[in-house]
Amino acid sequence: MNLRRNSNLSHGRSWAELPREVIMVIFLKLGAIEVLRAAGSVCRSWRRVAKEEPELWRRIDMTNHGYGSDAFVLMRPTRRAIDRSKGRLEEFSIEYFGDDKLLQYLCKRTSILKKLCLISCYQVSQKAIARTARRQPLLEEIQITFGDFEEGMTEMVGRECPQLKTFKFNNTWYSLPNLGPGGDDEEVEDDEEAFGIAKTMHQLRHLQLIGNRVTNKGLKAILDGCPHLETLDLRRSRNVKMDADMQARCARLKTIRLPEDSLDDYDFEADADDRQDEINFWYSGAAIQML
Template sequence: MDDKEGGTSESGPSHHWGDLTHECLVNILSRVSLEDRWRGAMVVCKPWLHACKEPCLNSVFDLETRFDSSTELPRYWTPEFERKIDAMLLSVVAWSDGSLTEIRVRHCSNRSLSLVSERCPNLQVLSIKSSPHVTDEVVAKIASGCPNLRELDISYCYEISHESMALIGRHCPKLQVFRRNLMNWLDPSQHHGIVPGEYLDACPQDGDADATAIGKFMPHLLHLELRFSKLTAKGLVLISEGCSDLEYLDLSGCANVTSRDIANASSSLKNLKTIKRPNFYIPRSVFHVERYGHWRLYDERFQTDAFRI
């Protein structure tokens, strides 16, 4: 018989994908990328949508690969985009049923992270870069609700202060990776037309307060990034004294510390394998000769030898 008459073919009986057992669907979807599940599988039929909501398929939510690592787009900074990210994160948190261990997103807000703090006790990795509306209020909830954090990235989140860092350090003793990078305030032109001007102007000023919280409350850090932080030699010493296990330290763009400051502070970091110094990413064009006198002084100071969502 042909397919029209008997529903068979040379290869055997035909089957409808929607007739697969739930267990079989989950097994198949576990081999499909996050993007393909959201863009394709979820809209096939109700059984597929139901399978996509299984907790075992929602233990990791990683959107970071969908953002261009080198640039941001103006639409990312709009309320509409933020609501979209929040809606996706809220859905995943609900579907995960407490199994969520890794979240990597951008441009989320307190709305979605509040639910994370309540329903993700096993969370180990939280990366929320470029989230202008995430505040100390919700980070305090994260600190108490997600004590198993081992990696946290709050880069470009300017409404998060050193007070939240202290709480994270107190309540999350397993923290080993911490990123608190700021935008390039030495040459902000690269952000103009993309990041709202008022947000650029809100760049945190007290890098030593951040350093105090890190040095005092995050003693087990192995990896620390503080690009374009405004910390001084005092703050750097506090970090080196309090985080003696550091293996990786990124101080790119930290214009307020000298090569001598770094040498003095890092001498006590016996496990340090990699250190990125302030001259990284600092364009000479942003420094004025009249301010530093001549390039020799500059060299002494900065050691310049060298999915669509």
């Protein structure tokens, strides 16, 4: 439906006459980018709501809008959305774009963030995430899916967010050749991230580690270090072996998704080619020129 062309409702009332509450419902259903690009400019009253209602911008979701150069154009409208929240922003999600300066901009305009979601944000550094976590004392949920980080990432996040309740740290190791030091096709094991979680995230309730290299040793450390853990997602973390001992340790959990369980609600395989294109973009001259 073209809102600008259809300026009148079927019963003769104009779009401008809709109550503010109804306009708010429409905007919330459309999402941030749709309001910024189109709906917020339908008429004067709609524009006023889009600019003057900070409640509309408590949750900013800039995901599922393309990748590479297509996503990078969202930087400016994302800053505009942050401004419109007037310090009331609680949930912030971005995908395929963003950098350290954007997170710094975010922290200057809100300090009550409860959820931070970064998907394929290769230009966001580990230090920037640490600074953001340090300046957002109410953070309860962090999702980091795909990225280029050094060792100690999970320990750093847990140290800065001692009250963290939900942590999602996903990767694609399962879909890559699992080559050992000599180039042999063997399982590569790495419990560094698991030990960081166990050491610092003692209040954790929900943990997702899709495509992780964690082993039974690391998982045992998590279960011991996170006594309040309720749900655990280990899909495609193929180094975990659910033997009798591990099954007994996981019995206290309300929900567990095993390494071989389906990814029907998050189709990594379907995105494999796009993911490689995306990685190539961010590490090419094209990405540097756009910064």
